[in-house]
Structures are given as structure tokens and as C-alpha cells.
Amino acid sequence: MSNIDVAPNTEATMTINVLYFASLADEANCQEEAVSVEQSTSLTELYEQLSQKHRFSRPQAELRVAVNDYFAKWTDQIYDGDSVVFITPVAGG
Template sequence: MSSTVKLTVLYFAALREQAGREQEEIELTAPLDAAALYALLAERHAFTLPQSRLRAAVNHSFCPWDTPLADQDIVAFIPPVAGG
């Protein structure tokens, strides 16, 4: 029996526009860390922002990119915010 990891991914600003949605549910057959998940999604949605320009958050707290993801986590990738 294989276990799956179900995640909710939230998109903001440019990532929301490039993904064409504010959030999506992702189901993985193996756990990933935040960096690997972003790489997977960047390929799927053709994101133009490199990981180095983003912050990752898991369950509403900023985290390092090597944070392992667990079933039912809420993951957000937050681009820089322009002020004015």
C-alpha cells in the first residue's frame, strides 16, 4: 500500500497569474521538501521567478527551502512585494 501526500498550494502575485489560480491541491506519491515542490510546480506552470527571489511558507510560517512537507500541509510561495 503506497501512501500519498496531499498538499494545498497557495499562489500570490505573479505566481497566481502564471498558474492561473489562487490555489491548487497537489497529491504526491512521495514526500518532497519546499524546494523540490517549487521546482515541480515551476515546470508545470512555466513560472518565471527563480526560487532565489521567493520565500517559502508552510502552514502560514516562513521556512527554509529544505523543510520537508507532510500530508495536509499548506504551502505558499511568496514573491517579492513592490511597494509604492
């Protein structure tokens, strides 16, 4: 697991555990990382920050997001210690 800091230098930060699967794991070059972000960060903002950092090829509109094992809305706030998963589309037959 890697650790990155995507928050500006402020005192009001929190640590989020982010899990990646499929193409996102390949592009992030890891399956899991702890990230430090501002306390007011939404899931949309988190994905935007990580997308810039890792140069993700998938736009947010193609993904689902889950927080602490439950599907979430992109506008939801996240809290210190949360576990976030970005879920890519799955095909099967």
C-alpha cells in the same frame, strides 16, 4: 481550486494545498490548488515540480516560502495536509 498530480505513480503520496499570489497566481492560472506529491518531497522539490508544470518565470531564489502560516526553509520537508505559500517580492513606498 484545481487539483493536479505531480507525483509519479506510487503508493506513498500526500496532498498539499498550495496558495499562489501575484505573478505566480497569474502563471498558474489559479490562486489555490491541491497537489499530490511523494511523501519525501521538500519545498525545493515541490517548487521545481510546480514550476515545470506552470512554467513559472520566477526562480526559487527570488521567493520566500511559508508552511502552515510560518516562514520555512526551502530544505524543509512537507507533510500530508500542509498548506504552502510561495511569496513573491513586494515593493512599496
